Amino acid sequence: MKVKFVGAIDxxxxSCSWLKHEASNTQLLVDCGMHQGTHDTQFKNHERFPFRPAEIKYVLLTHAHIDHCGLLPRLVKEGFRGHVYCTSATRDVAKLLLADSARQQNNDYKQHHVDQIKWHAIDQDDFSWRKMLRLADGLSVNFMRSSHVLGAAMVSVAWQTSETDGSGKPLLKSICFSGDIGCQDKTNCYLPLMKDGFEPFPNADYLVVESTYGATVRNPEHKVAQNRLAALSDAVERTVFGKGGKIFIPSFSFHRAQEIITDFIWLAEEEASEIEPMFHERRPLRVALHSALATKLCKVFGKYLSARISSGKYQYLNNELPERIGMNGDQLAKVFTELGAGRKVALPGLEVEPVSGGSQDGDRASDWADVIIASAGMCDHGPAKHHLEELGKDSKNTLITTGFMSAGSAGKRFISKALDPMSDHTGADVVEMSHYYSAHGDQTKLLDHIFNLEGYTASMRETVIFINHGEDNGKTAFKEAIANRAREIKPNDRRISEIQLANGQWFNLDTGRYEDGPRPEEELKKAMLEKGLSADDVKKLIEHVS
Ligand SMILES: [Zn+2]
Ligand SMILES: [Zn+2]
Structure with a gap:
């Protein structure tokens, strides 16, 4: 068995990892994502795949974000005829996000390529997480829930080796891909919707771990659900009932918009139990959802939020949520189903209404609504762009951030100016809440993902870690943090044998070695170490030679 990390290495x-199981002549991918960001990065979306799409038998998909599934239609266009394995929720979300992506000019595929994808939902009937699914002789996969977004899962691929255990049975080895790691854990499910990610794969020989926030330890205050709600509540009170203004929330269509709606349901529920409610007595808070895609996605949330696995437990729903919002999973699912059908939902103290159409409909919505949730999240296009221009002008209004905005985006420019004390900003206030809503675990959570075996230490093996899906500083800081934690040798921690930064070379998972020998920079590092040279020495040497 061999692995080569194709994407998310710089x-x-x-995200895309390529596996070759030579014993059964099977090639598969874990994720097939689009490159996003600068022009140079996006150019990679049009480069030739390093593999022959027709020879790939399976794609195992961790979740529906475009940077994990966005090149699936191109894969199909170029000859992939295999199946995409994922949860039903991931399939349904991905279909909508890929359809949206197919409409964009700069992509190499059209809707009919999206329609040709052959999906295999892993959780159709009698499903439990970690159920072994056979891919080929001596090759299997199992999925385990992650709390990143609806439908997200970790993927563990296992293969038979030529070694045998004591009883003569062939020994299995496995490699587990984290996908994107969410924030929820057993002791603190502070984000609205998802159950904790149940993570330990104690007998994994290899763990591939994302490192988006590998260098960041988040403020614990931001990991408290009540603090998030209090911040939201303050903004509503000050803006809507204090100044008679509007709240504008730019939001990602998938997952974030649904989380925000859920928080407003919670806010209304809390309000109802207050002695001096801020808005219950007067009138319901009116929330508009202005995003065609987010509205369609609500339907998927309606379908899966109350889904149960064979044990009878919710497949995804945060166990702490029903008590917070005074609704069970079925009731909340019904709210999303209604919204998904484009219908207004009226609850005690709260009305939520999807708005379709362009800027005129948006203007009508900003007449009647107190809160406008709109996409795209960075305000560069879609209804959010229009609302930023209109609502952003008035100092009575408040913009609440709930997600990452890249430098140079319209949203980021507005926020930077509003928060700069030296600027002449006269428009809407800004309340930053994105750190409350991040869907990615911070360094603490990532370390927990690797080390905390939750007591399953009996079958523990020494594990090799591959770090991917991070910027350089995130990866190196995370590598150091892993090494430090490993040195502590806590009794119930996983044992780590090696920490690698994922690179583009073939790695033989049976021998534990790179196929094509060490990379030049690794050779250089080794030589420097042996000769006791520093980076400065090498620089001087190079200058001397040239
Ligand atoms: Zn993601
Ligand atoms: Zn990702």
């Missing part, structure tokens, strides 16, 4: 996008 940066956080374009």
């Amino acid at each position: 940066g956080v996008t374009g």
Whole structure:
């Protein structure tokens, strides 16, 4: 068995890992994502695949974000005829996001390529997480839930080796791909919707771990659900009932918009139990959802939020949520189903209404609504662009950030100016809440993902870690943090034998070695170490030679 990391090795996008199981002559991919960001990065979306799409038998998909599934239609266009294995929720979300992506000019595929994807939902009937699915002789896969977004899962691929255990049975080895790691854990499910990610794969020989926030330890205050709700509540009170203004929330269509709606349901529920409610007595808070895609996605949330696995437990739903919002999973799912059908939902103290159409409909919405949730999340296009221009002008209004905005985006420019005390900003206030809503675990959570076996230490093996899906500083800081934690040798921690930064070379998972010998920079590092040279010495040497 061999692995080659094709994407997400320089940066956080374009996730794609290529596996070759020679014993059964099977080639598969874990994720097939689009490169996002600068022009140079996006150019990679049009480069030739390093593999022959027709020879790939399976794609195992961790979740529906475009940087993990966005090149699937191109893969199909270029000859892939195999199946995409993922959860039903991931399939349904991916279909909508890929359809949206197919409409964009700069992509190499059209809707009919999206329609040709052959999906295999892993959770159709009698499903439990970690159920072994056979891919070929001596090759299997199992999925385990992750709390990143609806439908997200980790993927563990296992293969038979030529070694045998004590009883003569062939020994299995496995490599587990984290996908994107969410924030929820057993002791603190502070984000609205998802159950904790149940993570330990104690007998994994290899763990591939993302490192988006590998260098960041988040403020614990931001990991408290009540703090997030209090910040939201303050903004509503000050803006809507204090100044008679509007709240504008730019949001990603997938998952974030649905989380924000859920928080407003919670806010209304909390309000109802207050002695002096801020808005219940007067009138319901009116929320507009202005995003065709987010509205369609609500339907998928309606379908899966109350889904249960064979044990009878919710497949995804945060166990703490029903008590917070005063609704069970079925009731919340019904809210999303209604919204998904484009219908207004009226609850005690709260009305939520999807708005379709362009800027005129948007203007009508900003007449009647107190809160406008709109996409795209960075305000560069879609209804959010229009609302930023209109609502952003008025100092009575407040813009709440709920997600990452890249430098240079319209949203980021507005926020930077509004928060700069030296600027002449006269428009809407800004309340930053993106750190409350991040869907990516911070360094603490990532370390927990690797080391915390939750007591399953009996079958523990020494594990090799591959770090991918991060910027350079995130990866190196994370590598150091892993090494430090490994040195502590806590009794219930996983044992680590090696930490590698994922690179583009073939790695033989049976021998534990790179196929094509060490990379030049690794050779240089080794030589420097042997000769006791520093980077400065090498620089001087090079200058001397040239
Ligand atoms: Zn993701
Ligand atoms: Zn990702």
